[in-house]
Amino acid sequence: AQKVTQAQTEISVVEKEDVTLDCVYETRDTTYYLFWYKQPPSGELVFLIRRNSFDEQNEISGRYSWNFQKSTSSFNFTITASQVVDSAVYFCALSHDMRFGAGTRLTVKP
Amino acid sequence: DVKVTQSSRYLVKRTGEKVFLECVQDMDHENMFWYRQDPGLGLRLIYFSYDVKMKEKGDIPEGYSVSREKKERFSLILESASTNQTSMYLCASNKQPQHFGDGTRLSIL
Numbered sequence: 473a474q475k476v477t478q479a480q481t482e483i484s485v486v487e488k489e490d491v492t493l494d495c496v497y498e499t500r501d502t503t504y505y506l507f508w509y510k511q512p513p514s515g516e517l518v519f520l521i522r523r524n525s526f527d528e529q530n531e532i533s534g535r536y537s538w539n540f541q542k543s544t545s546s547f548n549f550t551i552t553a554s555q556v557v558d559s560a561v562y563f564c565a566l567s568h569d570m571r572f573g574a575g576t577r578l579t580v581k582p
Numbered sequence: 583d584v585k586v587t588q589s590s591r592y593l594v595k596r597t598g599e600k601v602f603l604e605c606v607q608d609m610d611h612e613n614m615f616w617y618r619q620d621p622g623l624g625l626r627l628i629y630f631s632y633d634v635k636m637k638e639k640g641d642i643p644e645g646y647s648v649s650r651e652k653k654e655r656f657s658l659i660l661e662s663a664s665t666n667q668t669s670m671y672l673c674a675s676n677k678q679p680q681h682f683g684d685g686t687r688l689s690i691l
Binding site: 478481505507509515516517519522563565567568569570571572573574575 | 624626638641674681685
């Protein structure tokens with residue numbers, strides 16, 4: 473069975489703080505993909521990143537970085553120097569059948 | 583740009599009604615998905631389809647059925663709507679990554 477756990481329901485930080493969103497997954501597949509999506513207050517789901525299970529290299533995109541550790545089945549997402557516009561619900565997801573975690577609501581206060 | 587269109591943004595129906603939620607994608611994607619989103623529960627997979635006339639149950643299929651007669655259209659059917667099916671329903675197409683529609687907020691009174 474596939475499962476995604478986002479243990480942090482809500483996180484609140486002050487602007488310019490760094491914040492890490494945790495994602496732990498379970499799967500019996502040897503090949504899989506992991507994803508992060510952002511859902512801002514407007515409601516649309518925005519794709520952020522996809523990571524192949526064979527590629528454990530960390531990725532950085534501007535203020536966003538992702539740490540994939542197969543040994544701990546985790547795919548954590550860090551926002552550096554957070555901004556108010558980062559306020560959203562963030563979802564981690566796992567292929568093949570695209571199971572999502574419950575989401576983490578991030579609030580960045582000015 | 584991929585476009586996933588859900589027929590209604592808001593819908594209000596009564597208990598016991600048969601409800602159809604429609605989803606159309608314009609990119610010839612084989613994979614389509616239906617989720618419901620509830621506070622604190624994230625997106626829960628109801629049904630998905632990897633091809634025309636093909637369907638697979640997700641995690642919460644009870645009370646729902648689906649139809650995929652054409653590749654571009656994936657319909658979610660509430661056979662006899664109940665108040666616990668009040669939710670936001672999201673359709674998605676493709677797989678890696680998925681492209682989502684704007685959602686249908688369905689209220690069952």
